[in-house]
Amino acid sequence: MRNIREAIRRTNPFQKDFTVDAQSILSDLGIASLVADGDLAVTSPITGEVIGRVKQNSTADVDAALGAARTAFATWRNVPAPRRGELVRLLGNRLREKKEALGRLVSLEAGKILQEGLGEVQEMIDICDFAVGLSRQLYGLTIASERPGHRMAETWHPFGVCTIISAFNFPVAVWSWNAALALVCGNAVVWKPSEKTPLTALAVDRIFRDVLDEFGSAPAGLASVIIGGREVGAALVADKRSDIVSATGSTEMGRKVGVAVAQRFGRSILELGGNNAGIVSHTANRDLALRGILFSAVGTAGQRCTSLRRLFVHDSIYDETVARLKELYAKVPVGNPLEQGVLMGPLIDVQAFARMQDALEQAKGEGGKVSGGERVTVKGHENGYYVRPALVEMPSQTEVVLKETFAPILYVMRYSDFDDAIAANNAAAHGLSSCTFTTDLREAERFLSASGSDCGIANVNIGPSGAEIGGAFGGEKETGGGRESGSDAWKAYMRRATNTINYSSELPLAQGIDFNLG
Structure with a gap:
């Protein structure tokens, strides 16, 4: 009980008049000019006051972002995975530098206590570290063949464009869980954050732009942010160029996303409710x-x-x-x-x-x-x-x-x-x-x-x-069945190929089938 009493503190938390300097945080993160005159008003749950105005994207912007992402994927998939990991390593380093400012923005925009805001950015850093190591461990299998002079193997390849739809309560961590893995796996990324928390998304996007400049050789369109409500979300989900849709939100939202993606035989990673x-x-x-x-x-x-x-x-x-x-x-x-x-x-x-x-x-x-x-x-x-x-x-x-x-x-x-x-x-x-x-x-x-x-x-x-982040995160039943973050969750961002190599001069068939003309 002593630890609980220490954590709770007996002081009155409302004694001092605390004023949040939102503009200084936005300026420190380099996005003050992006949140001045848009059509989406962003309020802080701390005060209920508007702290920024963000320009919303259109369905035409969705089309352009997915087109650019598909083009970027065609190049990025051929970049060696350890080199892709270098990009994510640079991202983790930059997040370390911006942890205080970004953590404060998470608290300001989502209403979390500062320790949780900082903890969320630490999650981003941790998953970057995990993904960097993973970039050298995208392992397949060697499988025993029943046919003499043959070898079977399992290989994993980049999948395409990963569209990430995140919720307000973890406005940046969920993006990082998906994006860090998707990028080292050779995919491009398009992100639609919650319209309740777009400022943190713009801040992360700015950080990532700086990282891309430092990296120097990533294709244009590798990662982008789409700001908006249901209309742009629906456009992203319905588009066949969204090869993977990773959606975090309510079970009701997941039902719609899951059906829409399944109808076009896409892949979905659903992280929905929990009771x-x-x-x-x-x-x-x-x-x-x-x-x-x-x-x-x-x-x-x-x-x-x-x-x-x-x-x-x-x-x-x-x-x-x-x-x-x-x-x-x-x-x-x-x-x-x-x-x-x-x-x-x-x-x-x-x-x-x-x-x-x-x-x-x-x-x-x-x-x-x-x-x-x-x-x-x-x-x-x-x-x-x-x-x-x-x-x-x-x-x-x-x-x-x-x-x-x-x-x-x-x-x-x-x-x-x-x-x-x-x-x-x-x-x-x-x-x-x-x-x-x-x-x-x-x-x-x-x-x-x-x-x-x-x-x-x-x-x-x-x-x-x-x-x-070391363990796969997700659940069953109406939680959607998706898995993100650690363990072998990376497999959801890649396609699997089973390969058979015949190194003999014969052609025996599986199951002992005889198919000779005589």
Whole structure:
């Protein structure tokens, strides 16, 4: 508990009047002139004020970007992979130089606390490091042939143009997960960021332009950014030149993207919603569990696809656990995310606030007991949608519990049998992330087994959020089945070829087929 108290801090986070100098951040990143007079107004959730105006692209711009990307791909695919890795190495180095400014812009535009904004840029740096090593490890296989004098092999080749559609909550990390791998795999990249967070995309694009100048030999059109809403997104998804569409967002969006890409036999990588659960065993290390629960449920104001939303607590420790969680929730400093000591910033906008309030009202109607969830007034930032994190004791997994609400709402329920808790974990339509807190080896292994959690991510004694880039990220069911970032996720950005080489003077056929004329 000492560590939690230290993290939360007992000081009032609203004592000082903090003024965000948006223009200095934009100038430092070299994009101030790009965000002065466009037709898309960009507001900061911190203040609710406009911090930039960005020019939106048209469907004609989409056509031009994809055409340029296809031309660039024809050249880039023939560049040796280690040389492609050099480009990504330079990107990682430049991100190190710009980490502070870009991290602040992430916080300013997405509403994350500064530590999370900086952490997101660190993710970009980490995936660049991973991709640089990968550029020398794009391995195939040698396969035993049943035919004498023959060798079979598996080779991997660049796929084409990778179109990346990212969401507001991780405005730059998701691009890097995809782009770093796509580039070392020999692909070109087109990026459509969320229209809620276009400034960070323009900043990253500017950084990448500088890297391309330093690299010196990359083809024009290798990477581009398209700013706009659904119309340009739909044009990108429908175009057959988008060989791979990697889309992050809601399950509803994924259904449309998946169908549109499948109709033209393209490839999609879908990273969609998550209604993630945790199980707290009676054997759990309580302090560790509380720390894990707090970050996973409250971090990023509950606006992560991996946020903890459902918690099953063993009946024997339920009352104690809920009481301690309520105590911690009441102490969470909510306020300007760029101020030191604040652990939870605002929701992204009024629509997110409305959805949260609707969910809490529905929970009450379904027998829930709500603690927190009310709007918080932050001095000087009255137009921001700040809320207290909500803890909701529920009698069971009702309709609202099984619906993902992108907000800091944690539904807490009792369980007595561990197998029943696993079944409850798996009852959600999504299958992204999950966790259990236990010191019982049998429970831990049961949770990770084939009959345990059905999620793409299953953790023991750590919350469901905060994934490292070394492991493949993604989930099953209505989460879409996609995988990004580490492990062998690179294979989704390449095409596989099986090759057979006959080095004999005979022509034996597979399966012993005799096809001689006599």
